[in-house]
Amino acid sequence: xxxxxxxxxxxxxxxxxxxxxxxxxxxxxxxxxxxxxxxxxxxxxxxxxxxxxxxxxxxxxxxxxxxxxxxxxxxxxxxxxxxxxxxxxxxxxxxxxxxxxxxxxxxxxxxxxxxxxxxxxxxxxxxxxxxxxxxxxxxxxxxxxxxxxxxxxxxxxxxxx
Numbered sequence: 001x002x003x004x005x006x007x008x009x010x011x012x013x014x015x016x017x018x019x020x021x022x023x024x025x026x027x028x029x030x031x032x033x034x035x036x037x038x039x040x041x042x043x044x045x046x047x048x049x050x051x052x053x054x055x056x057x058x059x060x061x062x063x064x065x066x067x068x069x070x071x072x073x074x075x076x077x078x079x080x081x082x083x084x085x086x087x088x089x090x091x092x093x094x095x096x097x098x099x100x101x102x103x104x105x106x107x108x109x110x111x112x113x114x115x116x117x118x119x120x121x122x123x124x125x126x127x128x129x130x131x132x133x134x135x136x137x138x139x140x141x142x143x144x145x146x147x148x149x150x151x152x153x154x155x156x157x158x159x160x161x
Contacts, residue, residue, distance in 0.1 A: 013093060026071070028053035048157075050102075050140045059115055060104060063131050066157045070131055080134070081111045093154075097142045100156045104134075104142050112136040122159070127152065 053062050056074070063070055082104055086094060086114035094104045115133045122129040135139050146154040155161075 041122075052138055053135050053140050054138045056094055059135075062133065063117065063157075066159070068119055068131055068145070068157075069121040070119050074115045074117055075130065076114070076116040078114050079111050080114050082107045082109065084109050093142075093144075096144060096154065100143075100158075102140075102142055106155070107136055107141050110136055112141060126151055131157075 048065055049062065053059055056072070059074075060070065060072065083090060086105070086108075090104070097104055113135050115135065117131045117133075119129040119131050122145070125147065129145065130148060131143070131145050133143040142156060144154050145157065145159050146152065
């Protein structure tokens, strides 16, 4: 017969080790965007780069992928938190994101950075037009092209398409 004794501190150590391993695996599985590739396939069939958006130049290049020319400096840059529960406005905005191959519901309760740029080349419109990009950890998670007019328009990154 073989008898092995374990001290209580040894049990605590292995228990803490198991809990830590489970926590790390859980974080890797449930962190939004952890499994994102370098490119996201959008419904139009094009390959658009949505990741690696860390600098102002990256954001300008991101918008240029859709043909937008914008003023080189952001009009606004602010931190916003995606709500846990979407109201009617967020539901409609997320539907716009779905048409672009994006989904805000994966980022509920996360604080993201919203960048707004003035668009210089929106066709057949005389008013002010803005491009808004929501970025989380270097990944564009949402955005739109919209007029500054309260009764204006909101489109996806492709504009009127």
